[in-house]
Amino acid sequence: MxxxxxxRSADEELMPLLAEHDMTAFKLIYERHATAxxxxxxxxxxxxxxxxxxxxxAFVSLWKTGARYDPDRSSVRSWLLAIVRNRxxxxxxxxxVQRVDARRNPEDVLADVAASERTETAAATHExxxxxxxxxxxxxxxxxxxxxxxxxxxxxxxxxxxxxDAPVGTVKGRMRLGLEKMRAHLVEAAG
Amino acid sequence: MTADGHERWAxxxxxxxxxxxxxxxxxxxxxxxxxxxxxxxDERRLRAPLDALAAGxxxxxxxxxxxxxxxxxxRQGVPSERRPLWDRARRPAAxxxxxxxxxGAAGGYALRxxxxxxxxxxxxxxxxxxxxxxxxxxxxRPGSAELVVxxxxxxxxxxxxxxxxxERRRIRPSTLFTVDRRxxxxxxxxxxxxxxxxxxxxxxxxxxxxxxxxxxxxxxxSVT
Numbered sequence: 001m002x003x004x005x006x007x008r009s010a011d012e013e014l015m016p017l018l019a020e021h022d023m024t025a026f027k028l029i030y031e032r033h034a035t036a037x038x039x040x041x042x043x044x045x046x047x048x049x050x051x052x053x054x055x056x057x058a059f060v061s062l063w064k065t066g067a068r069y070d071p072d073r074s075s076v077r078s079w080l081l082a083i084v085r086n087r088x089x090x091x092x093x094x095x096x097v098q099r100v101d102a103r104r105n106p107e108d109v110l111a112d113v114a115a116s117e118r119t120e121t122a123a124a125t126h127e128x129x130x131x132x133x134x135x136x137x138x139x140x141x142x143x144x145x146x147x148x149x150x151x152x153x154x155x156x157x158x159x160x161x162x163x164x165d166a167p168v169g170t171v172k173g174r175m176r177l178g179l180e181k182m183r184a185h186l187v188e189a190a191g
Numbered sequence: 192m193t194a195d196g197h198e199r200w201a202x203x204x205x206x207x208x209x210x211x212x213x214x215x216x217x218x219x220x221x222x223x224x225x226x227x228x229x230x231x232x233d234e235r236r237l238r239a240p241l242d243a244l245a246a247g248x249x250x251x252x253x254x255x256x257x258x259x260x261x262x263x264x265x266r267q268g269v270p271s272e273r274r275p276l277w278d279r280a281r282r283p284a285a286x287x288x289x290x291x292x293x294x295g296a297a298g299g300y301a302l303r304x305x306x307x308x309x310x311x312x313x314x315x316x317x318x319x320x321x322x323x324x325x326x327x328x329x330x331x332r333p334g335s336a337e338l339v340v341x342x343x344x345x346x347x348x349x350x351x352x353x354x355x356x357x358e359r360r361r362i363r364p365s366t367l368f369t370v371d372r373r374x375x376x377x378x379x380x381x382x383x384x385x386x387x388x389x390x391x392x393x394x395x396x397x398x399x400x401x402x403x404x405x406x407x408x409x410x411x412x413s414v415t
Contacts (some may be wrong), residue, residue, distance in 0.1 A: 020200065021375070023262070023265065026262075026265055027262065028262060030262075034253050034257075034258065035250055035251070035252055035253065036245070036246055036250070036255070037247060037253075038251060038252075039248050039250045039251050040245050040246075040248055041220065042248075042251055043248040043249070051253075051304070052253065052254065052256075052257045052260075055253060055257060055261075056257060056260055056261050056264065059261045060261065060264050060265060063264075063265045075242075077239075077242075077246075078242050078245075081242070081245035081246065082241075082245075084245075085245060086210070089210065099316035112275030117339065127296045135240065135243060147244075149207065150209035150211045151209055151210075151241075151244050152244075154210070155211065156211050156212075156213065157211040157212070162209070165335065169202065170205065171206075172202035172205060172206045172380045173202050173205075174203060175202070175205035175206050175209055175211070176202050176206075177205075178205070179205050179208065179209070179240050180236070180237065182243070182244075183236060183237070183239045183240050183241035183330070186239070186240060186243055186310065187239075
């Protein structure tokens with residue numbers, strides 16, 4: 001009965017309940033966002049088991065720190081996905097430190113990006129995926145590459161500059177321009 | 192608007208929202224953004240596509256087993272038995288730092304080997320009169336090093352601390368960091384302390400760092 005009532009509540013209304021360790025509210029948050037969280041983790045870490053570990057850590061973090069959520073700054077979904085993204089990047093960075101990671105070879109990294117693009121194109125059945133692909137495909141290749149390497153690859157601006165043999169300032173400029181163009185494309189698509 | 196005002200931060204914002212700045216660059220930018228309405232608006236604008244980047248990936252259903260583990264972990268209030276490998280193996284830096292013994296010497300930083308875990312040396316120091324009350328420790332591992340400072344006065348607005356590595360007469364710039372209100376801060380030194388480095392120094396520099404020191408060292412740590 002209570003679950004049915006809470007099920008009609010917005011995420012933002014459920015978050016204060018997490019601070020009170022309300023498992024029903026937590027389960028609802030999980031059901032609503034687990035697929036998005038797991039999928040993003042999978043996209044970044046590239047492995048089912050690792051993606052599950054990252055997703056688990058992100059939800060436990062949400063459970064523990066939900067009291068700090070600020071609805072004025074972002075939606076719950078955005079907040080959670082930011083946690084997932086950050087933990088995924090932490091994961092691959094730590095793995096890279098622990099072993100010589102072939103993904104850190106610039107040519108392999110760039111090949112991974114191209115392979116991911118093919119996967120995403122094949123899997124573009126979700127509306128937001130199509131919008132994103134449209135937004136990314138609208139970018140000049142150099143801007144799309146730095147955005148993907150940064151967001152999905154977790155590389156620092158200096159690492160990307162090294163991979164692309166471009167000045168750091170150029171890389172930062174491409175990031176900004178890429179994000180601005182993506183935003184314009186998404187606004188246009190929504191409008 | 193001058194180069195010292197807004198423009199110098201414009202491209203930093205794109206790198207910032209994509210999470211590519213290091214901790215010190217991030218703090219420096221956040222200091223600026225906190226007082227710059229134009230940058231605040233730019234940041235909101237640049238963050239807008241991030242939701243699409245996050246949600247725009249191919250969607251896959253997680254397993255039921257994951258759901259059960261997450262719920263069990265939440266009930267227990269701990270990260271669960273399936274903690275990531277890195278958590279199982281890693282000792283928190285704070286623990287490593289706390290294990291260091293602080294030893295001082297008049298007029299400089301007396302370093303000595305301490306704890307710090309397998310393969311690590313903890314070099315500790317006490318401040319000279321140039322940085323009253325400050326303390327610094329450096330945890331050196333093969334290929335990495337971390338400088339931990341305490342009770343170090345906050346840099347002036349628009350400034351950060353920068354680490355320098357001295358090899359004889361050559362001084363190389365290293366990482367940037369700042370401190371919290373209690374004067375605590377930490378800086379990972381990329382590449383660690385290479386052979387030949389004789390001294391680690393810290394000076395106050397403009398927020399984006401300098402190619403060469405522009406102010407006297409606040410901390411000097413002899414490595415040899």
